[in-house]
Structure formats: C-alpha cells, structure tokens
Amino acid sequence: MMQTLEVKDLSKEFGGVMAVEGLSFTLEIKAGSRLGIIGPNGAGKTTTFGMISGELKPSSGIVKFAGERIDGFKPHKVCRRGIGRTFQIVRVLPELSVYEHLLTGAIARKFSFGLGVDQQREAERILKLTDLERLKDVVAKNLTTVLKKRLELATVLMTRPKLLLLDELMAGLNLVEIEETLKLLRKINEEMEIALIVVEHVMKAVMELCGRIVVLYYGEKIAEGSPREVANNEKVVEAYLGKEAKNYARS
C-alpha cells in the first residue's frame, strides 16, 4: 500500500488576504520522490509548509498523510506521524552541543528515562551521515549558519521521518556547500527512502534535485511538472520576471 501525502484545495487566509488558495498536489512517499516548491517571495510557500507541519491551521482544505487527515494537528503530532521539517530561519537549541541535539531528537521520538546504547548508536550514525562527527561536542550557538542548518537537519532525522519538508535549506550557501547538501539530500532520499519536499530560491539546486516542481504565485499553483516543463512554462517566466520579460523574450 503506497503511502502518499495528499494536499487538496488547501487555503489559508490572513486578515483578508489569501496567502494560499486552492492548492492541491500529491506526493508518493518513497525513494526517488523529490518535489520542489518554488515561487517569488510571498507566494505562500512557507505558509503551505506551515499548514502541512501543523504550525498553521488551514482556513479550508485537506492534508492527508498515509490515508489519515492531519490538517489541524499540532506540530508534535504531525512529527510523530512521520513528517519532519526544517525552518526558513534556522532553529537549533543554542546551549546544547551537537551530540546533545541528536540525543534530544532520539528522546523526542521515543521517550525514555535514561539514554541507552541504541540511542547513542543511532546518534553516531546520523553524525556520520551528516558529516558532523568532528563537531560533536561543539555548542550549537558557536556554529556557522551552514553548520547550524546541517545540525537542524540531523536532529530532525533522529525522529525517523518518512517525509521531510525543507524550507530554504540552501539559502546563504556557497556553491561548494550547495553541492555537498545536494549529495546529502540525495542520499537521504535514496538510501533512507525519505521523500523530500523542498522550498527553494536557489534554482540550480531545485532543478537538479527535484523530479517534479510546483510553482506558486500569490498563493495559487500556476504550474506543475518536470523541471524542464516548468522552466519553459510561459506563466512561470512571467511570474518571476514580469510581463516585460515575456515580451522581450518574444521579440
């Protein structure tokens, strides 16, 4: 039985403005499933994530994960169902070390009074996977933003998600860091069979990583398809560059 994330007619209103309107898409939860969500600033990308992960309650519409309706669930409940997320502005536990982060993630997933060998082993495994071993005792507040993002991701991985929502993970990264992160994400997706939904502004990353892309513009989906299809889509070009560019391209 294939598990899917189903978003149907999702909408969110903020004080009279429709941040997201009538959004629908489906994603299969399996290796190889990598969906990108792009759009100009304010298009509603982070709002969509918020509605899926539980920070926000949809004004209308449905979010279904593995056949169960999860819209309106509190974030911790959504996480327990198998959806993890990272945040646009990176969040970590500032006073804790890298290793302590992962242990906290383990406890968060499955509560226990003490910390056993299993949790330590799993923490070490994730440390290796995300290449944070050397930094395991560094206190989070002393890390650079890039490393904080990796730590955030590593911590979320400790909760054994089936689907990851990644909000602008590449923001502020240089080309080398982007390549490394892409490698890590591919590994997570293919080896750990964790589906990915990636919100990004860094086009290169999205186009290379994702098999399918959804384009949002002022809260509405204006295009969906493979990276090539989306890149050639008139409406998309217009959204990003304005009508002038379209006319210019034509002439």
Add this chain to the structure above:
Amino acid sequence: MKNSLREVAKAKFGIKKLMGLVILLIVLLLIPRVASNYIVYVMILAMLYAMLTVSYDLLLGYTGQLSFCHGAFYGIGAYTSALLTLKAGLPFWVALPISGMFTFVVGAGVGYPALRLRGAYFAVTTFFFGHLVYLVILNSYKLTGGPLGLRDIPPPEGFLGIDFSSMNSSYYLILVFGILMVVFLYRLVRSGIGRIFIAIREDQDFAEAIGINTAAFKVLSFSISAGLAGLVGSLFAHFFRLLHPSTFAWMTSEMVVIMTLFGGAGTLFGPILGAGIVTFVLEVMRFAPEFRYVIWAIALIVVLVFEPKGLIGIIERIGRLWRKK
C-alpha cells in the same frame, strides 16, 4: 546500583566537586552541634528558601518558564498541611505527602490554561494567580484564620525517640528532605524528562517540531515545581508552627525568582547558593529592615552588570581564569 551511582558521580562530577560536596555535607551536619540556636534557626530558613529556589529552578532554569507564583504554592502546601493536622487530625507524615500532591494537582490545574501563554504574558498571569491565592487566604477567615493566621500547628510526630519540636531535630529533618529533593531534581534534569524540558527552554517551537508535546511537558514541569513547593510549605508550617498570609504574598514569589536568577538559573546549585547567601545577608542586616533590601538590590544589579549568568557564572569565570594560570 550503588556502584554505578558512585561512578556516575565521580565521572560526571569531577573529583574536586565531589570533595567539595562532601565537605559541605559534613559542615551542614555539624552545625547544630557547634553553633548557637540562632544560627541553626537561620540555617533552617536558608534551607527552606534553598528548597524553594531549587524546585523553582526546574521550571525557570530548565524549562525556561518565568512564573511569579511559587510563593503561592508554598502557601497552599503550608496551609493545607496545617489544616489537615489541625482540623482533620491527620498525622504530619500523612499530611506532608497529601499537601505535596494537592499542590501538584493545583499546579496542573492552573498550568494547563496558563501555559498556553508565553513569556511575559504567562509571567503576569501567574503573578495575578499568586496574588489571588493570597487574597483567598487572607479573606477566608473561617478556614485559614484570615489575617490572624493559624497557630499551634503541631510539630511532626517523633519516632525512635526523636522529638521534632526541638530546633536541632527540625534542622536535621529539613536537611534530609533538602538533600532528597536536590538528589531527586538532579536525577530528573539528567533524565529523558530533563532533556525534554531543556529542549523546550532552548527553542519551544523546534522542540514541538521534533515531536515533543511541549504543552504537556510544560504543565508537568510547572506541576512538579509546584508540588515540591507545597512539600516545602508543609515542612515550614510544622517547623514554624505559626502561619500568616503575609509570608506567602508576592514578595516571596519575587524573592524566589530573584534568588534563583542571582545564583544562576539552570544549575540547581546556583539557586541554592543564591538562596543561602541572600538569606544570610538579609538576616545579618535585620537591624535595618528596609535598608537591607536596598543594599541587596544594589548588589543584585552590580552582579548582573558583571555576569548575567549570576553567581555560578562568576564562579565559572574565576575557575577559567584560574586554570589559565
């Protein structure tokens, strides 16, 4: 079990700290034998305050929630215990745990709605709750004696020939409870529960996003903190044997907050140190009842200017400088 405890203590604590604690323990045990009754009395007050601050540290230092009603829970425990022994005729040893549990439940009842608020909103709400409790105690003449207070509260029933109406016996009783409470909290903050509290303190939204039911755990922290304060209240009631509403007015809650932050929140031992020092300084200066608070406030501000992490922060700084030499 004993073996691993010692190993854990040695490994995690460091030989120096362990030695320090042992010496401290010996000193504490010897005080009633060498010091005057008055000093023993002040030590008891200091220990009671230390128990209040250490239980408060669980909520503030480890879970990151600033509340201003710890004094109210102290009072609820005190009055409950006193009334159970005075009016219901229960023995102290039964009244004590009941008071603790009752205060825990009250804490849960208040915490559940109140903790939906955050930061200063939450703080001010607890402030008011504390004040409300004070008003209830002050005005429930029939039950609590109102402004006249409760008197002739019996001391704990003795056993094995110990008479708890004596100052020294009370001292040891409170010391034992104090140690038990510190050990309990020490184990708690290092357990899985403690890690969750800390995660909530560091970033509540992130903690929530990785699957922690932050609402439930915040209430748990609040309730445990309250219940412990209730136990301390019971100890106070049966030691002092006289209760007056003014002991549990907001000033007490504020002092607990200040002592905890002054000593260094989030360290368990910082608040204990803070409580001890403040109690002693205020007691030593009791000839100038208001001026001592002025001195105390100035000292607090000076410490804060130098080290936001409080006394423990200063001690750590000195430690680092020492090691550099």
Add this chain to the structure above:
Amino acid sequence: MDYLVMQIINGIVIGSVYALIALGLNLIWSITDVPDFSQGAIYVIAAYVGFFAVTWAKLPFLASIFVAMCVGAAIAFTCEKMLFRRWRGTTHHIQLLCAIALFFLMSNLAVVFWTGKAKFMPSYLSGKIPLLGFYVTYERLVVIAMAGILFGLVYFFITKTKMGKSIQAASQDKETAEMMGINIDTVNSVVFALGGALSSTAAVLTAPLYSVYPTMGDLPLLKSLVVVILGGFGSVGGVLVCGLGLGIVESLGGFYISSAYQHGYSFFVLILVLLFRPKGLFGRM
C-alpha cells in the same frame, strides 16, 4: 442606581491612572520586549516628589506635577542608559530581573527615607460639582481631564511627529527601522523618559485622593501590566479603553460583589480574555 453611576465614575478615575501608567509601559514594552517593573517604583518616588513639592516648596499643584514628571523622566532615562541598554537584544530574563531589582531598590529607598507611614497630600482644589444626584469632587475630575489631555498629546506625538513615527516603526520591526536610519538609542531614551513622565503624572494626580506611601505602586503596576496585555501593543486607543474598562470592572466588582477581592477582578478579566484571544483585545503582536 445612583451608586452605580458613582462607582462607574470612580472606576473611570482609577482607570485613568492605570491607563496612564499602562501607556508608558506599553511603549517601553513594545520597543524593548521588557515589562518595565521599575515604572511602579518611579510612580512611588514621583508621588513623594509631588508631595514635597507641594508641602515644602509650596509650589502650586500643576507645577508640582511638572516637577515630578521631570524627575520621573530623568530616573527612567538614566536607568535605560546605564542599565537596560547593556542587555538590549538579549533574551535572558536579565532585563526583567533588573527592572524588578530597581523596583525593590526604589520602593525600599522610599521607606528608608520617608518611613512607611502614609503621608497625606493637602487638597489643592476644593469644591465639587453635582452630578446625577450626588457630588463628584473637582480633584477626581482633574484626574480624568489630565488623563484625557495626556492621551491626546501622546497620540498626536506618536502619529504626527517624526519621533513618534520612528517609535511606531521601531516597535514593529527593530532591524528594519534601524536600517532605515532610525536611531534606536534615541528611541529607547525617549520612550523610557516618556514612560517615566506618564507614571509620575499618574502618581501625583492620585496622591491627593489616596495618600502617599511606599507600597502604593505595587498594585497599580500590576493592574497596568494587565491593561497593556489586554490593550495590546502599539495601540494607544486600546490602552485607554482597557484601562478605563478595567477600572470600572474593579470598582463595580468591589462594590457589588466583594470589596475584599477587589484586586482580584482584574485577574479574572485577564484570564477570560486571554483564553479566547491570546493576543489581547487590540493587539497587533
């Protein structure tokens, strides 16, 4: 029925006091994220200053208000510059702790210097006007009038002057405001001084009504905090409405339900509102 109106008027009077203190607190809180407890102590000191201005220096009442305002503003300004500024932007509880420490410090200084006995301010304006079957003293009307005038002035300041608009901008988004060239240091100083001035005025206005004593600031501070939370941040009108409303609720509750719990009614209002609207009634934050 007469009593109802009288209680409402009393409520408006005391509500005006809460509203004035709350206005200052509101501004400070929205700029610095710190509920400035020390305003409660500035309130006390200002009341004493006003008292001595009238009794020793024999100044006319309005002049003594002005003197107290200046003293209050100066104290607040100094505290901000020397203490609060150090920890600006940190999320430790340190600023709150400092505010509490200042509150303790100043309140107890008042006791040290002027003893705990209440001092009674001589009435400066005798006479009362008849209103709906009973009398309202001029002094009480002055409180309401002054509050109204000050609120109007502050509203004008906030919305029409350059500094006022800077304050608005800073309260919404500090970083952007700074990037746009607004001097956050100046904004902080102005806001603290303004808060000090408002609390001081409120204090001197109530002095003739309720006497002057060292702990007179405790409860008004608490109520004003509630008003700020209810009235929401950055909303001058909200503060006024909630301040007056709270005063009326207290007054009516104390009269009709029980005067013993008079100071507890604010709590119930707070809880009720927060349960349904966790962001306050008018709040933008």
